[in-house]
Amino acid sequence: MRNEPKHGYEIIKALEERSSGQYAPSPGTVYPTLQYLEDMGLVRADQEAARRVYHLTETGRTELEAHAQEVNAFWARFTEPDTSAAIRAEIGFLEDELQHLMRTVWGGLRNALNRDDQNTIRRVREAIEHSQNEVRRILTEPDSLRDNQE
Numbered sequence: 001m002r003n004e005p006k007h008g009y010e011i012i013k014a015l016e017e018r019s020s021g022q023y024a025p026s027p028g029t030v031y032p033t034l035q036y037l038e039d040m041g042l043v044r045a046d047q048e049a050a051r052r053v054y055h056l057t058e059t060g061r062t063e064l065e066a067h068a069q070e071v072n073a074f075w076a077r078f079t080e081p082d083t084s085a086a087i088r089a090e091i092g093f094l095e096d097e098l099q100h101l102m103r104t105v106w107g108g109l110r111n112a113l114n115r116d117d118q119n120t121i122r123r124v125r126e127a128i129e130h131s132q133n134e135v136r137r138i139l140t141e142p143d144s145l146r147d148n149q150e
Helices: 008-018 027-039 058-066 068-076 085-114 118-140 143-149
Strands: 043-048 051-056
Touching: 008 027, 008 051, 027 043, 027 051, 051 058, 058 068, 085 118
Parallel strands: none
Antiparallel strands: 043 051
């Protein structure tokens, strides 16, 4: 919207792209926000065909420029660090394993639920809690311990 008018769906897609897929707002978030910005005089909505197209007003541009440092700091959080191919591959593997674990847990819990097997459900929960605590321990241990283990 800063450079050209956009309708709501285009704004949603632009935010998703700019955040590298880390944030995809829902229409229930975007449209009330656009209405609020319009009420404040920061954007103007024009009806074009079946869609409302939103334009940044001069007041909106001035406000955006006044807060440019905060806006840039916000978007900087979404820039991807310069990571090696090995690390990206490891992260991809980790994502796949987490998805596989989730399918394993929920598939097994359906069977335990059908059998009304509270003991199995509790043991699975305890195993997940143990794993979560171990991951937290690894992520929060001092760098000196991490360096000695590599």
